[in-house]
Amino acid sequence: MNYWLMKSEPDAFSIDDLKNRPDRTEPWDGVRNYQARNFMRDEMKVGDRIFFYHSNCKVPGIVGIATVASEPYPDRWQFDPDSKYYDPKSDPDNPRWILVDVKYERHLDRVLSLNEIKEHAEALGDFALTRRGNRLSIMPVDDAQWDYLLGLEKQ
């Protein structure tokens, strides 16, 4: 099983929004970055676990856990001219933007803020989230980092 971290702006789509969806599941649409797409298209497997991260908000940080809930499939908004995610260059026979469904698992007992995570940079080792200038919205988390961060939750 692989582990991931996925960012979302809570004003746009929060972990509570995910929890309140039918079946607690939502397509992770709107990703328009190739690296992030490649993770969803090529590497994610149903059942993989995800840290749900709130970005661009008062206290950015990990707020909960979700799981990968579908095989990869095309993001339908790329073909909708009225959508802000419309991509006229995407070929319907070979869609450019691929996503997976994500399912709510639980909130963490407390928010693991970016500040706190940074304090543990040494223990976490090379971690995309704390790398300088990082803007990736989907990134891998290794086993040790996953366990370490979950350990922080209980402190």
Next chain:
DNA sequence: GCCAACGTTGGC
């Protein structure tokens, strides 16, 4: 709201 970082676009 500011701005650093960085990805994308498009002219050449």
Next chain:
DNA sequence: GCCAACGTTGGC
């Protein structure tokens, strides 16, 4: 293929 211009991300 280079690179300047531009747009977006996201912390602060």
